[in-house]
Amino acid sequence: MTALMAIITRDIKIALRVGGGALIGVLFFLTIVVLMPFAVGPDLALLKRIGPAILWLGALLASLLTLDRLFTADQEDGSLDLIVMSRTPLELVCAAKAIAQWLASGLPLILATPFIAILLNLDNTATFAVALTLLAGTPALTFIGMIGAALAVTLRRGGLLLAVLVLPLSIPVLIFGVAASNTALGGEISFGTPFSILCALSLVGFVIGPFAAAASLRQGLDS
Secondary structure, three states, rough: HHHHHHHHHHHHHHHHHHOHHHHHHHHHHHHHHHHHHHOOOOOOHHHHHHHHHHHHHHHHHHHHHHHHOOOOOHHHOOHHHHHOOOOHHHHHHHHHHHHHHHHHHHHHHHHHHHHHHHOOOHHHHHHHHHHHHHHHHHHHHHHHHHHHHHHHHOOOOOOHHHHHHHHHHHHHHHHHHHHHHHHHHHOOOOOOOHHHHHHHHHHHHHHHHHHHHHHHHHHHOOO
16 A cells, blocks of 8 residues: 555656646646637537536547657656566556556546636536546546557557547547436436436446556556
8 A cells, every 4th residue: 555655646747747747738728718608609508508518528638639748658667667577566656557547647637627617607506517527537548548548558649549539439438427427407308317327337447447558558568
C-alpha cells in the first residue's frame, strides 16, 4: 500500500506539473461549452435541453486529451521498465496510475461543472444531476482510456491509435451518462436505471482495465 500511495502521489504531481494537468483539461472543457452556443444559436430553451449532452461530450474529449501522458512520462525517463520488472504487481500499479489520473484530470472537471453549467442555462437540479453522473462515469472513461494509453505508449505515433481505440469504447458511458442527466429535465425514464448502469460500467472498467493495460505493457515492452 505504501508503494501504491507513492505512485499515486508521484503521478498527481507529474500531471499537475507537466502538460495534460488539471488546468488544461478544465480549459478545454470550458472552450467546448463556450463555443457551443455560437454553433446552435442564442436559444436558451435549446441550450438547456442539450446542455447535459454538451457537458458530457466536453468531459469525454477533455479526458481523452489528458490520457496520452498516463504512461508517456514513465517511458521518457526510463521508469516504465523498472515498474514492469518491480515486485509490485503491474495490475495494481496500473490501477494506482489510473486513480491518480482521475484525481488530477477527472475530478477538476466535476468541480468545474456547476460554474460551466451556467453558460448552458441549466438549473440547480440539472446541474447536480450532470455532476453526479460525471462523478460516476468519468472513472470508466479513465480506466477505458488506460487500456488505449498502454497500447499507444509501446507504439510509434500512438496518439491517433489512442483516440481510435478509446472513443468507440467510451460511447456506452456517454449514452448512459447523458440519459441519466436528461432525467433531471423531465425525461421519461427514472434516474436510477441509467445511473446504475453507469456505475456498473465504472466498476467493470476498474476490474478489467488494470489487467488489460498490464498485459499490453508486458507484451509491448517484451517485443
